[in-house]
């Protein structure tokens with residue numbers, strides 16, 4: 001853990017975004033996680049994505065559970081709102097936050113233990129409810145905070161730091177999310193910001209539930225030989241299937257992919273995802289196909305990464321419930337108690 | 352790009368911008384840290400070792416280190432490197448124990464030093480501990496050269512000058528003051544093994560304009576006038592004074608005239624304000640004393656009546672910037688102006704002039720009357736004769752005189768010992784020492800201090816202007832000095848990377864406040880620079896390139912704006928980064944002879 005604060009001094013040519021802020025304005029205090037923890041790189045990727053999107057920091061709500069991963073919202077976007085909740089219960093609190101104020105960009109950060117072990121039930125239901133948020137799992141295959149027990153995403157046969165094998169089957173969060181209705185599903189690696197940053201941007205802008213499973217090595221307890229979530233193992237086994245570039249509305253598209261392998265996905269807000277398929281057969285709009293693909297490659301020992309599924313026209317919880325456009329927390333007494341006449345009208349509807 | 356060889360002594364030396372820019376390569380950050388620790392005596396000695404005149408230079412140095420300071424690129428204002436040198440000098444204790452021992456038994460070689468300016472004095476200091484019999488010849492009655500004759504006492508008190516000059520003389524120099532050399536030929540006939548010419552660039556330039564001859568009794572050459580003030584021959588100046596010229600001499604002339612009773616003083620310069628040769632701080636000081644600086648006015652004519660000067664007619668021009676970025680001047684269309692004056696001080700430059708060196712004794716001169724020298728050794732075409740200071744390459748400054756002196760002293764030593772002046776020269780070197788003391792502990796204060804540059808307090812203006820001997824700058828006291836010292840970025844504490852330890856976790860990239868670190872595929876420098884997280888404005892600083900890493904990428908660190916905060920090393924899980932102090936061995940006679 002580092003005790004000194006990151007100084008405010010910065011590169012003389014640090015870019016300023018559309019709202020006059022630099023990337024540094026999206027940072028938080030210096031992390032207290034172990035030096036080299038993948039989670040810190042995920043935080044840095046979130047910082048970069050939010051800065052590049054020129055979103056105002058105070059328009060974010062960061063919600064998390066318990067774990068090293070769940071501590072990370074303290075270390076980014078210090079000028080935003082946050083709630084560090086209970087182990088495995090981030091989805092409930094995030095649901096409440098999003099219902100109360102639909103105008104906030106909601107970022108949920110969780111761990112593989114927080115989501116796939118204790119929080120699996122909550123996770124399943126927030127996916128089903130289509131909360132409009134970015135849900136990030138910093139997936140290190142271990143309970144980092146409690147010093148290295150196997151988590152539910154740890155692969156069978158993978159060993160602990162002491163050399164003992166894991167005897168249980170893993171839960172693949174990407175497959176689960178696809179199965180139960182997430183409208184944006186991706187997998188990435190903390191050590192690959194080039195891939196991760198555009199995915200975070202796209203998921204933030206995506207209307208509906210945006211899920212990113214980020215493999216994020218635990219340097220302290222799960223970065224040894226025998227681990228399938230170590231820096232070396234992931235670098236050797238990760239198989240990007242699509243390269244995604246994110247372009248905001250009106251931004252000039254600067255990539256030029258070979259025809260036949262490329263596709264543009266238009267998001268409702270006017271932004272564009274440019275996809276370069278590394279496997280021509282892959283279809284990012286076909287959920288069943290994606291699920292199949294991920295599972296097949298997994299059986300071959302490969303970890304598929306990139307954008308796996310997106311439905312740009314998906315709906316979110318507010319649309320399903322047909323709530324008012326104004327955030328519920330802004331409704332005042334007059335809105336909520338419109339008086340006897342209005343009550344009469346409602347009652348009349350039931351007669 | 353090829354992996355960087357950090358053991359090349361120049362590699363990290365260049366990262367220490369100030370030390371690299373200092374002609375004598377003074378270890379700036381090291382002495383600033385010593386000041387922070389209130390170890391003033393050691394800070395002073397570190398300076399004395401490399402630049403010989405810390406007390407004098409701490410007040411008067413041209414400070415080429417300051418515009419080079421990294422802080423100019425990360426903020427705007429450099430660390431007050433020069434004035435911190437003065438803090439060390441002002442607060443030091445007894446340095447006796449640190450001074451080199453001069454052997455009583457001499458080595459049998461006799462060296463003649465001509466002129467007692469900083470160049471000769473520094474050569475004397477370097478040679479004496481090695482047993483040389485050193486003779487110093489000077490036309491003036493005392494030593495110091497232009498440091499005594501030109502730099503006014505309100506910038507450099509006489510006690511400060513004498514302390515550092517006398518310290519060298521007391522090491523055992525045989526002095527011949529009041530001894531003007533009139534013939535180099537007859538000098539050569541005397542029994543010396545080597546000669547060092549340090550007679551400076553003593554001639555002030557003059558202007559031939561209509562009326563010059565007729566007004567001659569009211570026109571003085573700036574440097575001659577300053578030296579007559581320094582030696583007490585002139586103690587007043589009356590009426591309206593015009594100083595012509597825009598360099599250091601002009602600034603000293605006008606401020607001196609103001610103190611000696613002039614009714615009014617103006618500086619008139621032919622060129623524009625921003626291209627004047629005087630330093631920013633000199634101009635600031637002159638103007639703050641109520642001296643106007645009038646620019647873009649080339650003189651046309653001295654107006655006189657019955658042998659008495661009336662004033663000067665100036666033309667009015669304006670600067671235009673050419674395509675090459677340089678200024679040229681065209682008439683501005685305004686009518687010529689007349690300025691009344693009773694006395695003119697002409698400060699338009701200095702030149703080399705040594706008519707006493709016969710041209711048939713084997714020393715060749717170029718067209719500017721400067722001797723032709725071997726650049727690396729400062730040996731002239733007569734192998735026994737060496738040059739340094741202003742006499743060598745034309746008017747420069749004290750710190751260059753010290754730097755030349757070290758170079759010449761090594762040459763003289765090798766020459767007297769019958770060795771090859773180039774092949775036998777001691778090499779430069781670098782030592783790297785880890786500064787890690789514990790998990791998160793460094794032996795230097797790594798935390799970046801955002802404080803802006805502190806101003807040096809001045810004496811009250813009325814007091815200063817009344818007496819030429821009152822030093823204007825009061826210097827930093829200990830408390831202010833400590834604060835200013837904190838601004839130093841410790842550029843000599845280097846980031847050293849060990850590629851085989853790196854697991855490419857990005858922790859260093861994410862923490863670096865200056866975006867100095869990038870992991871990328873290896874490319875040619877030009878393309879690589881564009882790929883960096885934050886491409887540098889200044890490409891003078893190198894890119895530090897690692898060997899190939901596991902993923903096939905390389906680590907690229909742009910040295911340009913790293914603030915040496917050590918956060919990369921602190922966040923690295925494998926100690927692939929370490930903070931190591933670079934200590935450079937700049938060859939000097941002292942360190943060499945010990946080997």
Ligand SMILES: Cc1cc2nc3c(=O)[nH]c(=O)nc-3n(C[C@H](O)[C@H](O)[C@H](O)COP(=O)(O)OP(=O)(O)OC[C@H]3O[C@@H](n4cnc5c(N)ncnc54)[C@H](O)[C@@H]3O)c2cc1C
Nearest residue numbers: 411466468469470490496497532550551740741747748749
């Ligand atoms: C007005 C003015 C202000 C300056 N201010 C600064 C400043 O603030 N900071 C700075 O770094 N530099 C300053 N300089 C420049 C600096 O003083 C010189 O660059 C420096 O002193 C050169 O050192 P030197 O040893 O080569 O020669 P000098 O200092 O010029 O010494 C040469 C000595 O040789 C003697 N000499 C010459 N001919 C003979 C002879 N034939 N026989 C015997 N003796 C002889 C001279 O009397 C003199 O004492 C200033 C110069 C001037 C003119």
Ligand SMILES: Cc1ncc(C[n+]2csc(CCOP(=O)(O)OP(=O)(O)O)c2C)c(N)n1
Nearest residue numbers: 067068069087111112113114142143144145
């Ligand atoms: C209800 C409850 N049960 C157990 C714990 C103990 N506990 C704290 S963190 C943690 C596991 C965290 O693992 P993960 O979510 O993967 O986060 P990581 O530290 O690996 O990032 C556990 C079991 C707790 N804090 N609360």
Ligand code: SF4
Nearest residue numbers: 034037068144218219
């Ligand atoms: S224990 Fe593991 S997960 Fe937790 S901070 Fe350390 S490296 Fe990261």
Ligand code: SF4
Nearest residue numbers: 863913914916917919
């Ligand atoms: S010391 Fe390291 S972290 Fe600090 S500025 Fe330099 S490269 Fe960046």
Ligand code: SF4
Nearest residue numbers: 853854856857859923
């Ligand atoms: S923090 Fe250390 S191990 Fe990680 S990328 Fe930087 S140098 Fe390599």
Ligand SMILES: [Mg+2]
Nearest residue numbers: 111112140142
């Ligand atoms: Mg975990």
